[in-house]
Amino acid sequence: MLELEGLEVRYGTVPAIRDVSLHVERGEMVGVIGPNGAGKSTTLHAIMGVLPWHAGDIRVNGRSVRGRPPEAISRAGVALVPEGRRIFGDFTVEENLRLGLAGRKRNGSARLAQAYELFPVLRDFRRRSAGLLSGGQQQQLAIGRALVADPELLLLDEPSLGLAPLAVDGVFEALRSIRERGVTILLVEQRAVHTVALCDRTHVLVAGELRMTLEPKDAADKDKIVAAYLSA
Amino acid sequence: MIASLGFQTVTDAVALGAIYALMAVGIGLVFGVLRLVNFAYGQLIMAGAYTLAFTSSWPAGGSIALCVGVVVTLSLLMELFVFRPLRNQSQAVMLVTTFAIAFLLQAVAQIVDLRNDQLGEVVFSWITTLNQSITIGGVDIRKVTIVAVVVAIVALLLITLLLNKTTIGLHTRAAASDFRTARLLGVRANRVITFAVVLSGVLAAAVAVLFVAGTDPGPLVTPDFALRQTIVVLVGVVVGGIDRLWTATLGGFAIGFASGIINALLPTENSVYLPSVLFGLVIVVLLLRPAGLFAWGRRGQVERV
Numbered sequence A: 001m002l003e004l005e006g007l008e009v010r011y012g013t014v015p016a017i018r019d020v021s022l023h024v025e026r027g028e029m030v031g032v033i034g035p036n037g038a039g040k041s042t043t044l045h046a047i048m049g050v051l052p053w054h055a056g057d058i059r060v061n062g063r064s065v066r067g068r069p070p071e072a073i074s075r076a077g078v079a080l081v082p083e084g085r086r087i088f089g090d091f092t093v094e095e096n097l098r099l100g101l102a103g104r105k106r107n108g109s110a111r112l113a114q115a116y117e118l119f120p121v122l123r124d125f126r127r128r129s130a131g132l133l134s135g136g137q138q139q140q141l142a143i144g145r146a147l148v149a150d151p152e153l154l155l156l157d158e159p160s161l162g163l164a165p166l167a168v169d170g171v172f173e174a175l176r177s178i179r180e181r182g183v184t185i186l187l188v189e190q191r192a193v194h195t196v197a198l199c200d201r202t203h204v205l206v207a208g209e210l211r212m213t214l215e216p217k218d219a220a221d222k223d224k225i226v227a228a229y230l231s232a
Numbered sequence B: 001m002i003a004s005l006g007f008q009t010v011t012d013a014v015a016l017g018a019i020y021a022l023m024a025v026g027i028g029l030v031f032g033v034l035r036l037v038n039f040a041y042g043q044l045i046m047a048g049a050y051t052l053a054f055t056s057s058w059p060a061g062g063s064i065a066l067c068v069g070v071v072v073t074l075s076l077l078m079e080l081f082v083f084r085p086l087r088n089q090s091q092a093v094m095l096v097t098t099f100a101i102a103f104l105l106q107a108v109a110q111i112v113d114l115r116n117d118q119l120g121e122v123v124f125s126w127i128t129t130l131n132q133s134i135t136i137g138g139v140d141i142r143k144v145t146i147v148a149v150v151v152a153i154v155a156l157l158l159i160t161l162l163l164n165k166t167t168i169g170l171h172t173r174a175a176a177s178d179f180r181t182a183r184l185l186g187v188r189a190n191r192v193i194t195f196a197v198v199l200s201g202v203l204a205a206a207v208a209v210l211f212v213a214g215t216d217p218g219p220l221v222t223p224d225f226a227l228r229q230t231i232v233v234l235v236g237v238v239v240g241g242i243d244r245l246w247t248a249t250l251g252g253f254a255i256g257f258a259s260g261i262i263n264a265l266l267p268t269e270n271s272v273y274l275p276s277v278l279f280g281l282v283i284v285v286l287l288l289r290p291a292g293l294f295a296w297g298r299r300g301q302v303e304r305v
Helices: A040-047 A070-075 A093-100 A108-118 A120-124 A135-147 A165-180 A192-198 A216-220 A222-229 B007-034 B041-054 B060-083 B091-115 B125-130 B143-165 B167-177 B179-184 B189-214 B227-240 B245-265 B268-288
Strands: A002-011 A014-024 A029-033 A055-060 A078-081 A153-157 A184-189 A201-206 A209-214 B133-136 B139-142
Touching (some): A014 A029, A014 A040, A014 A055, A014 A184, A014 A201, A040 A184, A070 A078, A070 B179, A078 A135, A093 A108, A108 A120, A120 A135, A135 A153, A135 A165, A165 A192, A184 A192, A192 A222, A201 A222, A209 A222, A216 A222, B007 B041, B007 B139, B007 B143, B007 B245, B041 B060, B041 B091, B041 B189, B041 B227, B060 B091, B060 B189, B133 B143, B143 B167, B143 B189, B167 B179, B167 B189, B179 B189, B227 B268, B245 B268
Parallel strands (some): A029 A201, A078 A153, A153 A184
Antiparallel strands (some): A002 A014, A002 A055, A201 A209, B133 B139
16 A cells, blocks of 8 residues: 655755655554654654655655655645644635545545545534644544545544544544544654554654564563664 | 815825735735735836827727736736746745846836827826716715725725635635745745736726826826825835735725825925925834734734644
């Protein structure tokens, strides 16, 4: 479904990520954890066509996405829940969701209904300005907006960032149920224990390089996770 | 004070404000999606005016249709051959480029002008009727004043509907608000930009018709047609708040209305001071409200948890 092979992205002459290789098979949920500035968002931006890369390749369904603009990658079935949610605060909740349909022509209303089913609070507030929602509700909206596109591959960039603890649990609960629907997921997070426990496997990205791969059983082994973070 | 000016002056000022508001929308739409202040907007209007002058013997409908066609085509050519290749350049590069286009179009108009030295004083049969007055409640109003206000209101309503009720409108608003996120959601950059450029061109054509129709007797179509007005509207758009369409529009209306009123207040022999007074006022407004005259009502960007 998604393959990164020896990926290198530079900002100017400074490499942000080096030799990153990972793959996500259909139906899998794969995590990437790591400290701030490790290159997690950079990796997702490269996949979405926002950033050019200097070496290696990114393939979606076996085809390289090099040089394709973000809207083409989105239309090819990849959806991103961006860091900081990137909700259109002046738009209504429903307008935000309809934007998620940008790449899709058919079944718009059925997809909206599915999103409302997953996040009922969005239906209650659908005529409200999205900027008035709480952080947790905005995150639900950001995830719902990505889901209405009916993506084959869902990328999430720190969906728990800046949320109250209860809202964090809600986000991970939603991710679990999205996975059960068969959506392939690449999750970038800082909440290491949550992520390791939820994903089929979790890569640790430190200073632009993949250092270690953890399995769900490692979630209980805090020492191992800490060691992975500090392995600079 | 305004009451003492007389109804005639106020309605003329409203009409001027309405036309300036249309120009502000045209400039604001393109700024929204490209973050580009198109300094060549006035030359689009000028091209429209020349089209009207060349076809002055045609029936009004055909002449106006061709004017819209020419201006929209020019806008699209600008987008295709200038804005699109430069889209990832800095705003300064794009702004300077629009200056270059403005001068280029003006130079072309000068050549056209030299070859047709009668163009300046063409007579339009349909303009004469528009400049006749009708009397409402004992006050004389030129028909063209009413036409300008009606056209502006209808155009603003249509654009509001297009932006708020259609999918392409939603995509355009999203692109104006956060282009990168919009593209990540699958909004096609080229499509929304083309949409905004075409709308902006239609508005420029409408403004050309209203400017031409508003001058009596017979308009003087020259290479600097609409240039002064465009500069005033650009200032008005900034004063109103350029990052939102409705504040930019209000800014355009306000500066048009203000120039109409100031023009009437100044004694005829001092009307040369209109720009000085107007821009002095602008400086005061910008000092007092640097974010824009109509920037109130903006929600604070509070981070929600």
